[in-house]
Structures are given as C-alpha cells and as structure tokens.
Amino acid sequence: MRIVVGQGSCGIAAGAGKVSVAFQEALSQTDAPVSLELTGCCGTCYLEPVVDVYDSHHEKTTFVLVTPEMVDEIIDFTLTGKQPASGHLMSEEDLTAQAKQKKVALRNAGSINPEDINDYLAIDGYKAIEKALKTMTPVQVIEEIKISGLRGRGGAGFPTWFKWNAAYQQKETPKYMVCNADEGDPGAFMDRSILEGDPHGVIEGMMIGGYAMGASEGIFYVRAEYPLAIKRLEKAIEQAREKGLLGKNIMGSGFDFDLWIKAGAGAFVCGEETALIASLEGERGMPRLKPPFPAQKGFWQKPTNINNVETLANVPWIFRNGGAAFAAMGTEKSKGTKVFALTGKIKKGGLVEIPMGLTLREVIYDIGGGILDDKSFKAVQMGGPSGGCIPAQLLDTPVDYESITQTGAIMGSGGMVVMDETTCMVEMARFFLDFTRKESCGKCIHCRMGTKRMLEILTRITEGKGKDGDIELLEELCERVKEGSLCALGGTAPNPVLTTLKYFRHEYEAHIHDRKCPSHQCKQLLTYTISEAACKKCGICAKNCPTDAITGSKTEVYVIDQALCIQCGKCKTVCPFKAVDVD
Known part of the structure; x- marks a missing residue:
C-alpha cells in the first residue's frame, strides 16, 4: 500500500510539505506496510494539496485539499477502507474534467516519483532511446518525428x-542540443511542472534529439526562479549517469551524450533562441540577426538545435507509440496534444492537456469549470504578453495554431488567462x-522606444487623460514596432493592444471621450457617490475614509x-447597506 503526496511547486505552496511531514510522523507510530512517496503536479492545482492512496490491488483513491488534520483519517482509510468523515475525495465532476484530457507530455506528471529513476524505468523509461539507438538511423529518427507532425x-x-534535420545536415562538430526552459510568460507554468514531475522524460527526449542531429552535448537552460525544477533535473541527470544512460558509449551503441544545466537570470527575451545562446555564452541576452540560423551557427558558432520542454517531453511517447499515433490526434495541420496553464478568473485553474482542435469553450467550461462566481466570460489572453485577447464571440474557436492566429492572438507556449466582465481591456493591454x-x-x-511610447499612451488613457487621435496613433505605432523589431519580442509585443482595439474598441472610446471605465477598474475614472435613498446615516463610510472626504450626520445623508x-x-x-454607487 502506498500514500503519494503531490509535491510540485503548487502543492508545496498550498501546504503539501506540512502534509507530508504529518504523514511521516503518523506512519512512524505504526508498523503498517504503507510507503510514503512524492510525485509532481497532476494538473489540478486548484485542488492542492492532493494525496493519492493506492491499495494492495493498485487501485487509486484521490484526496484533495488535504490538511495535516486529515492525515489520521487517510491512514485509517488506507489500512481499513473506512471512508473518512472529511469528505475530501475528488468529485465526479473533477474526474470527468480529467477524463476529457489526453495526457502525452504530462503522461507521468503526478503518477511517478520524479526523484527516483527506478519509477521511470518501471514504466519503460529510456526504452524509446534504446529503440532509436539500436534499430534506427538518425535519418529514420527524423522521419518518425516528421510522420508525427510534432511542431x-x-x-x-x-x-x-x-x-x-537542418542541424543533422551540418558537417561541423561539435553539435549542441539545447532545451529551452526559460518560461517567462506571466501565468504560464507548463515547462516548470513537466520538469518537476517528469525530468527523465525530457532528458530522454533530449537524448533522442541529440542522436538525430549528431550532438554529443546537451544543455538545459532553466530560469533560476525554478529551484525545484533545477534540483530534480540535477538529480535525474546524476541518476541517469549512474545507470550508464548518459556519458560515453550509451547502451553499447557508440553514441556519446551528456547533459549540463545553465540557470538563466530570468530575462524574458532569452526565450528567443539567439538571445538564449548569447546568454549561454556569458553575454548579455540579446537577439542576433538570422541567418545564419542556430542550426548553422549557434552555441560557440557551432550547429545547435533548440526545443522547448514540452516539445521534448512528447518525443519518447512518439517513439514508443509511433509517429502515426501522435498524428492521429489533433487537426490536419496541428497534430497531437497541447498543454495549457489555465489561470485567471477560472474556477478550476491548473494544467490541462488537450488534443488540438477542442474549442476554447470546451477548455474553459467543460474542463476549467467556467468563470469564477458565475460571472460572464469576457475574453481569454493566449500567447502570454506577446499574445492577444480573444473575445466571447469567438469562444467556439478551435485550439490549433492556424485558428488561434486568425483571431490575432498566438498559441504561444500555452498560457491561457481567462477574464470576466470586471476586466478592463485597456488596462489589460497596458499591463x-x-x-x-x-x-x-x-x-x-x-522595440525599445516604440513600446515605451505605446505604454505612455495607454497609461494616459487609463488615467483619464486620453485625447482624440490616441487610438489611431496606437495603431500606427503597433504596425511600426511589428515591422521594425529584430526579434519576436518586439514583433509580437503590440498583439495585446491590436486585439483589444479590434474587439473592444468601444472601451478605449469610453475612456477617451466619456472619461469612464465601463468595467469600473481604472481608479482615476471612477466616481463614488452615496445614494440618498439607501443611506442609513450610520457613518461607517466616513469613519473608514482615509482622506476624510465623506461628511454627514445622524440627521443628514x-x-x-x-x-x-x-x-x-x-x-x-x-x-x-450597499448605499455607495460607483460610475
């Protein structure tokens, strides 16, 4: 029998560490045959801390929102099957939401111990690289990825x-395989959770990619703000070395490959591959002109391939199940699954992995449970700060690269920030x-000056100082920044402004012409008044006013x-008495 405590960053932040300690103390008082283990995030961040109990028949029961006070009840359930009084079992609704997903990149997160390589080996871990090394040439490996349609x-x-293939065709050596784990989008945590929950899966993907292109060295570029991911990745690399899975002559194939980690300082621009390479070389993270592309002249001017964490996490699954199986999921041009970090004004925030082609409505309502407090859905920001806002009238848009791009947003790395009726879209663009x-x-x-001038205009509008011509000036600046910027940071920075102007232009006009914020969020455009009919003359408002702006008495409103x-x-x-109105 096993008790498994989810200890990804979200679980630890919610108190999983204290829960684990409580289990350790309670189990130390008994000689019951129960092991206490840890795992990563299973995606249900809104239910953390999550504890899975496996009985002697390997049947799983999941407890959610677990506190140290529930530990004795859960142990009693584990030993006797007695249902706990706390009522914290995962609901049918939550189980149904999980069933609507298809886990490929997240297949092991929340089910194995990320700090024990034996857990990964027990589920055929490193069998994919073994297949590639022993039965396939690099060209065949690349062809299998081509069949899968992985983007x-x-x-x-x-x-x-x-x-x-571009890196494979280069004759110069050495070659480098790089994993981009510099996840910088606000509200995005897909890569972090994968590294925390399944580091060996990404390592194996790196190895297959390295074999395909002829690289002997791999580098993980991980932002330093991810200490738990780095810790578990370091442990996984060391364990793989000890098992002979990294280093010289791997599996007797003649393939040499090893890995090391570079902790990035957290610059968003280093998500761009040439800026990332500059950072790896000890330079300031700034993009370079392309061509030459990294496959030609990358790290130390040698052939380099860069893929992000989620991309590489899919690779072992593809080689165990076949490229055609991956291609069978998704749409014609967007194959497979995609992981999203569902955040914002959503009931069930966390990680979701869906087959490409599901609609935004299905993701937000069927999986995410809908909008907090049952308010009206207004928009969803996709693609992070370089993405765009997709409005309610486009809620049935399929989630695939082409459909999302047509809305003016981008798929991005997978951030999905949900907004309700109280969100001011002008302020969102400004943010x-x-x-x-x-x-x-x-x-x-x-990029340097264009974004500064655009921000000045947006700030002025949200402060009630907007003027005629601001909207047109914003549109012109957006186009100039997109056209003239060297890398994708500047090229996509105007997207939030352009999409909010496209779908919520009336909010900009209300801010500028009426000096009103329709969503009642921009403080300097709000007017507070006290309703004469509703005021009970209690004086509570006056006592709490920090500037003594409210006057009255028991006889006067x-x-x-x-x-x-x-x-x-x-x-x-x-x-x-709800006597204060805001307009």
Whole structure:
C-alpha cells in the first residue's frame, strides 16, 4: 500500500510539505506496510494539496485539499477502507474534467516519483532511446518525428523534424542540443511542472534529439526562479549517469551524450533562441540577426538545435507509440496534444492537456469549470504578453495554431488567462505592454522606444487623460514596432493592444471621450457617490475614509467631496447597506 503526496511547486505552496511531514510522523507510530512517496503536479492545482492512496490491488483513491488534520483519517482509510468523515475525495465532476484530457507530455506528471529513476524505468523509461539507438538511423529518427507532425510547443509552432534535420545536415562538430526552459510568460507554468514531475522524460527526449542531429552535448537552460525544477533535473541527470544512460558509449551503441544545466537570470527575451545562446555564452541576452540560423551557427558558432520542454517531453511517447499515433490526434495541420496553464478568473485553474482542435469553450467550461462566481466570460489572453485577447464571440474557436492566429492572438507556449466582465481591456493591454517594455533588451529602437511610447499612451488613457487621435496613433505605432523589431519580442509585443482595439474598441472610446471605465477598474475614472435613498446615516463610510472626504450626520445623508476622494473604494467595501454607487 502506498500514500503519494503531490509535491510540485503548487502543492508545496498550498501546504503539501506540512502534509507530508504529518504523514511521516503518523506512519512512524505504526508498523503498517504503507510507503510514503512524492510525485509532481497532476494538473489540478486548484485542488492542492492532493494525496493519492493506492491499495494492495493498485487501485487509486484521490484526496484533495488535504490538511495535516486529515492525515489520521487517510491512514485509517488506507489500512481499513473506512471512508473518512472529511469528505475530501475528488468529485465526479473533477474526474470527468480529467477524463476529457489526453495526457502525452504530462503522461507521468503526478503518477511517478520524479526523484527516483527506478519509477521511470518501471514504466519503460529510456526504452524509446534504446529503440532509436539500436534499430534506427538518425535519418529514420527524423522521419518518425516528421510522420508525427510534432511542431514546436514554445510558441512559433515550427516543425520539429525540420529543425533536427537542418542541424543533422551540418558537417561541423561539435553539435549542441539545447532545451529551452526559460518560461517567462506571466501565468504560464507548463515547462516548470513537466520538469518537476517528469525530468527523465525530457532528458530522454533530449537524448533522442541529440542522436538525430549528431550532438554529443546537451544543455538545459532553466530560469533560476525554478529551484525545484533545477534540483530534480540535477538529480535525474546524476541518476541517469549512474545507470550508464548518459556519458560515453550509451547502451553499447557508440553514441556519446551528456547533459549540463545553465540557470538563466530570468530575462524574458532569452526565450528567443539567439538571445538564449548569447546568454549561454556569458553575454548579455540579446537577439542576433538570422541567418545564419542556430542550426548553422549557434552555441560557440557551432550547429545547435533548440526545443522547448514540452516539445521534448512528447518525443519518447512518439517513439514508443509511433509517429502515426501522435498524428492521429489533433487537426490536419496541428497534430497531437497541447498543454495549457489555465489561470485567471477560472474556477478550476491548473494544467490541462488537450488534443488540438477542442474549442476554447470546451477548455474553459467543460474542463476549467467556467468563470469564477458565475460571472460572464469576457475574453481569454493566449500567447502570454506577446499574445492577444480573444473575445466571447469567438469562444467556439478551435485550439490549433492556424485558428488561434486568425483571431490575432498566438498559441504561444500555452498560457491561457481567462477574464470576466470586471476586466478592463485597456488596462489589460497596458499591463502586458508594461511587461514587454521592461523586458525589451533595447537592441533595436522600434522595440525599445516604440513600446515605451505605446505604454505612455495607454497609461494616459487609463488615467483619464486620453485625447482624440490616441487610438489611431496606437495603431500606427503597433504596425511600426511589428515591422521594425529584430526579434519576436518586439514583433509580437503590440498583439495585446491590436486585439483589444479590434474587439473592444468601444472601451478605449469610453475612456477617451466619456472619461469612464465601463468595467469600473481604472481608479482615476471612477466616481463614488452615496445614494440618498439607501443611506442609513450610520457613518461607517466616513469613519473608514482615509482622506476624510465623506461628511454627514445622524440627521443628514452622507456625501462625498469629489475633490478629496482618491477613488480607493473603501466606502463601498465597508457600507453594509450597499448605499455607495460607483460610475
């Protein structure tokens, strides 16, 4: 019998560490044949801490939102089968949402111990690289990836086989295989969770890619903000070396390959492959002109291939199940599955992996459970700060590269930030542009100054200082920045502005012409008033006003001096009679 505690970053943040300690202490008091193990995130971040109990027949029971106080009940259930009184079993609704997914990249996350290579070997781990080394040539390996239709999951969706083949065709050596784990999109945590939950799966994908292109060295470029991912990856690499799966003459095939890790400093621009290479070389992370492409002149001017974590996590599955099996999922041009980090105003936030072609509605409502507090869906931001906002009228858009691009957004690495009726789309565009402006490396003036000027205009609009011509100026700046920027950071930075202008232009116009924020989010455009009919003259609002802007008495209705009001909203929050209106 086994008790498995989910200890990805989300689980630990929710208290899984304390739960694990409580289990250790309780189990130390008994000689029951129960092992305590850990695993990564299974994707249901909204239910963390999650604990799986496996009985002697390997049947699994899942407990959610577990606290240390529940430990004795769960142990009792494990030993006797007695149902706990706490009622924290995973619901049928949540089980159904899980069943709607197809786990390929996430196939092992939440089910194996990421810190024990034997768990990975027990499920045929490293059999895919063994098959490639012993029965296939590099050309056949590349052909299998071509059959699968696997495209890069880091954002651009470039055919993986093409990149591998381009590096394979280069005669110069040494060659380098690089894993891009510099996941920088706000609200995105797909790569982090895969590395935390299944590091060996990504290592095996790296090995297959290295064999295909003729590389003898692989590099993981992981942002330093992912300490748990780095720790587990380091342990996995060391265990693979000890088993003879990394190093010289792997499996007696004559293939030499080893791995090392570079911790990145967290620059968003280093998600761009040439900026990443510059960082690896000890230089400031800034993009380079292409061509030459990294496959020709990459790390130390040698042939280099770069794939992101999710792309590589799919590779072992493809070689165990066949490229055709992967291609059978998804759509004609977008094969396989895609992992998304579902965040924002969503009931069931976490990681989801779906076959390409499902609609946004199915993802957000059938899997994500719909909008928090049952409010109205307004938009979903896809592609991170370089993506775009897709409105409610396009909720039935299929999730594939071509369909998402047609909306003005991009697939990106897989961030999916859900927004409800209370979201101000002008402020949302300003927020994402502020991010990309700060993360610009500054190499090209279109990105460096263009994003700054766009941000100034958006800030002015949200502060109630917008003026005629601002919308047209924004549109012109967007096009100039897209055309003149050297890399994809600047080339896609205007997307949030362009998509919000396209689908929510009326909100910009209301901010500029009416000096109103329709979503009541831009503080400097709000006006708080007290309803004479609803005011009970209790004075609670006046006592809580930080600027003494509210006056009144037990005989007089309270009023707000607009000259003193700082639009903090405290009066509306504390009023028990809902007498404060905001416009």
